[in-house]
Amino acid sequence: xxxxxxxxxxxxxxxxxxxxxxxxxxxxxxxxxxxxxxxxxxxxxxxxxxxxxxxxxxxxxxxxxxxxxxxxxxxxxxxxxxxxxxxxxxxxxxxxxxxxxxxxxxxxxxxxxxxxxxxxxxxxxxxxxxxxxxxxxxxxxxxxxxxxxxxxxxxxxxxxxxxxxxxxxxxxxxxxxxxxxxxxxxxxxxxxxxxxxxxxxxxxxxxxxxxxxxxxxxxxxxxxxxxxxxxxxxxxxxxxxxxxxxxxxxxxxxxxxxxxxxxxxxxxxxxxxxxxxxxxxxxxxxx
Numbered sequence: 001x002x003x004x005x006x007x008x009x010x011x012x013x014x015x016x017x018x019x020x021x022x023x024x025x026x027x028x029x030x031x032x033x034x035x036x037x038x039x040x041x042x043x044x045x046x047x048x049x050x051x052x053x054x055x056x057x058x059x060x061x062x063x064x065x066x067x068x069x070x071x072x073x074x075x076x077x078x079x080x081x082x083x084x085x086x087x088x089x090x091x092x093x094x095x096x097x098x099x100x101x102x103x104x105x106x107x108x109x110x111x112x113x114x115x116x117x118x119x120x121x122x123x124x125x126x127x128x129x130x131x132x133x134x135x136x137x138x139x140x141x142x143x144x145x146x147x148x149x150x151x152x153x154x155x156x157x158x159x160x161x162x163x164x165x166x167x168x169x170x171x172x173x174x175x176x177x178x179x180x181x182x183x184x185x186x187x188x189x190x191x192x193x194x195x196x197x198x199x200x201x202x203x204x205x206x207x208x209x210x211x212x213x214x215x216x217x218x219x220x221x222x223x224x225x226x227x228x229x230x231x232x233x234x235x236x237x238x239x240x241x242x243x244x245x246x247x248x249x250x251x252x253x254x255x256x257x258x259x260x261x262x263x264x265x266x267x268x269x270x271x272x273x274x275x276x277x278x279x280x281x282x283x284x285x286x287x
Contacts, residue, residue, distance in 0.1 A: 015084065138194045
């Protein structure tokens with residue numbers, strides 16, 4: 001089912017013409033009744049019925065709205081012209097909004113790629129692009145959009161981890177743009193049959209489920225501490241190597257292996273400690 005644009009007549013001229021015909025019908029009825037003209041009276045009644053029935057063909061189409069026309073269950077076409085329009089009074093008319101709409105899904109509880117339960121919600125921006133598909137391909141396109149959006153969010157969330165565990169890995173929390181593109185792809189696959197185009201899809205809420213939130217927070221803090229300590233140790237070792245090389249190159253002092261080990265130990269303690277160190281000044285001989 002694809003949209004078929006169809007023309008409609010301007011409503012205001014048709015309204016004026018029908019009102020004029022109705023007034024003329026009233027004149028025929030009055031003159032026929034007063035003069036006893038049966039033919040005139042019958043023509044007036046017939047013209048009245050036709051004029052009143054013709055008014056049924058008038059309908060209003062607002063900006064960013066379309067009217068889907070059908071005749072005894074058969075799709076006729078779609079009208080996009082704005083304002084007061086007129087078509088065959090036998091046509092059924094169903095109006096469809098073409099405005100951009102958005103909604104926020106409820107907080108869904110799903111298991112991410114690693115199996116941890118999380119809460120996730122998203123804001124979906126969508127628009128009807130094919131009125132015929134929206135009306136005839138699905139029973140209720142608005143309900144269809146809401147249900148399929150939740151299904152797409154669940155499917156997307158199960159294919160990515162919550163946190164990034166290694167370099168280059170895409171996760172729900174660290175790559176919002178890639179996740180939004182993937183969610184939009186899932187939605188387009190589900191909603192295209194309903195004549196709906198997804199303009200944007202963004203995660204609006206992302207968190208671990210309450211029952212594991214504290215444990216996951218501790219794990220995140222532990223990972224951060226390990227990463228920070230690893231960087232500190234790497235930097236400290238580099239500084240010790242540089243210090244020993246500079247002392248040797250400049251000939252400041254010659255250290256045996258035991259004194260080198262003692263110096264390295266002291267420097268590492270100073271550089272890697274998380275508290276300020278208290279220096280001890282040796283006023284005597286080094287040996």
